[in-house]
Amino acid sequence: MSDILILQEHWLYNFEKDEIEYFLENFICQVKCVDDTNPISPLQRPRGLSGTAVCYRREIANSVTEKPDGSMRINVIKVNLKPKPLLVIGVYMPCRGGADADNDYRETVDELSEIVLKYKSSCDIVIAGDMNASTARDKPNTRDKIFLDFIQEHCLYIPNGLYDVQNILSSNTPGLVNNFKVLQRHPLNTSQHDPVAGSINVELDTCDSMPVISTLPPRVKWDKVNKDKYEKLVANRLSEVNLEVTKASYSDISNITSEICAVLDTAARACGPTKTRKGRPRALRPWSPAINEACKHSEQKFWEWKCDGRPPNASSLTFCNMKDAKKKLRSTQRQHEALLRKSNYEKIMKAHEGDQQTFYRLIANQRKDGSTQTSCLKVDDELLTTPHGIRNGWAYYSQELATPHHNKTIYHNQVELDCLFLEDIFKSNHKSQINVSENLVKEVICQLKNGKAADSAGISKDLTSITKYHKQLLKQLQHLPDKATDSASYLLLGEPPIKAEIHKRIFTTFGNIVRNFDSIEHQLAWRQLATKSNSSNSWFIMVKTLLEMYDLPPCYDLLQNPPGKSTWKNLVKSTVNSFWEQKLKLEAKTKSSLKFIDIDRLSIGKTHLIWSSAGSDTFAITKASVKCRMLLGVYTLQANRHRFNQFEVDPSCPLCKQGPEDRTHFLVLCQHFTSVRQPFMEALKIVMREMLPDLHQQITSDPLLLTQVILDCSSSPFVQPQYYNRLECLSRGLCYALHIARSTALEYHYK
Structure with missing residues (x-):
């Protein structure tokens, strides 16, 4: 049998990888499985898939080093030879079939290229495996061309006599692999591939498979020897040795010397620390x-x-x-x-729903041997300590959790609040919300009749319609009506307009063109820029106009001195974001409804505190959406209605009749909601007193300053950053409570 075996498609999963060494007893196997990075479901073992392995004899293990390079499709080992080491790469390339098959093939070829470039200067390289490509096809397909380009790029050699590259041995040194042959398939082999063998003439240092056990005594640790005890013990034992020899032969001197050395050694070991016998190894504790x-x-x-x-x-x-x-x-x-x-x-609390790695790690920790079970369970103020009681208590709790409760004070009140909130959303938007899917968006875009050519997906794009849809989508995510200011809806989420993202991708594509000097697109760029006028519809003229708009380097400078990929991407991102950020801020500063927002604090790429503090809690997001409408001035109050119907709508508060119902009146002054507002105001005053011992009374007594703190505490010059989350949580609850109380009161008022 060979010294090194390279296997593909072993169809084993991670928990089964040891079975290869069970069949190959004299081999050490480096095995990679398809579920190494994406664990399978613990409920059922699916059909086998993919998998690679490189196996080498135990006798040559001292000359082999396993390398971590490559994904689950690539195995790499290094054989330490002289004068030059040998790198053996086993690979299983993606097969045909599937929408992304060619892209997966390119990615695997890129991984191989990185490994070859990494070790090419220091090692002879041999690549073996199932390439799923051919060098002898009359009409090469896409992956054949990719594979041939890979061979030519790295100057790899194919063994003579091989034409169908399904299993291949190739190297960067001619004549390294010889005696190449395709073995006959065994009658019981149902695979579509034939085994392939080759030989490399080298000399290896072999070793016995059994470990060598040292019989030498351990070294004496002199820094831990009791010196006084050692001196006394040596003196006592040397007194027993006969050192008075008048006529001694060479053998007598040798015996006396050995006896003295034995006395010194035994005395040192008797005075040193004793080595205790190691028992069962404990679990490793964290060490720093x-x-x-x-x-x-x-x-x-x-x-x-x-x-x-x-x-x-x-x-x-x-x-x-x-x-x-x-x-x-x-x-x-x-x-x-x-x-x-x-x-x-x-990490567990921040993990998202699709984080399978954390989920399976938790399951594995629960399945560890020796894991302890709970010894006490508290259910309804009752402590259960026996296994039977704990099981019954857990069953009772699960049953109660799954049983709907018809408690008027808890469940029905929450349902009524949710109904009022949904009703208010529909009334403010004046149209029903619709569920948007990817297929629906594609269908709508395809129905646009703009006379433009369709792309590869069959979609003809109208930038105006896409921009409109993007704005509506951002407003719906924030539960804002269509009348909300566009600039504010962008800045609160820290998102640039869709036009900015399109421009970034245009600049990225142009950067790829200017870096590829030998490409046809690079030559076309020179020609188009030289011959076309500024009024032309050429794509390169459009790029030239956009570069001027964003004050980026001119086209000719980029073509002559192209920047690096990361440098260009960072420059484009910062420049485009800065341009649109300034444009949106100028537009937002002209809106009087945004007077409670500090526009200069908003920026693209940073979410406003009103959304970042809500997190992923559904109820917190619901309350934040109500506060967001108040902050942008689109929450429907009598003062807002009076602005558009001055002769038909009275701006006075319909509940207390003590002044126009604007945001300050509703949040701070309206006497009708004093009982609702009181607990929140007391908690707010405690935080303000803790933060500003000298100014808290001045702020809480001024309606405008207090409104500013409630709607956007991050814009107030008095609030310190470490108190943002506490104030935001309190103000979010206050706005939502006032909203529910107002909706309920107006419903009874108009009845």
């Missing part, structure tokens, strides 16, 4: 540099206490030092474990 230093300090103090005769009383200095060092070590370990535990909890 701080713990390592504390451990060394504790060992040193323990040794000093041991050399002092192990005094048990607290009056001994060495005993106290040993106890203090041990206490510091335990404290350092507990602190480090607490930090790790907190970090782990934060």
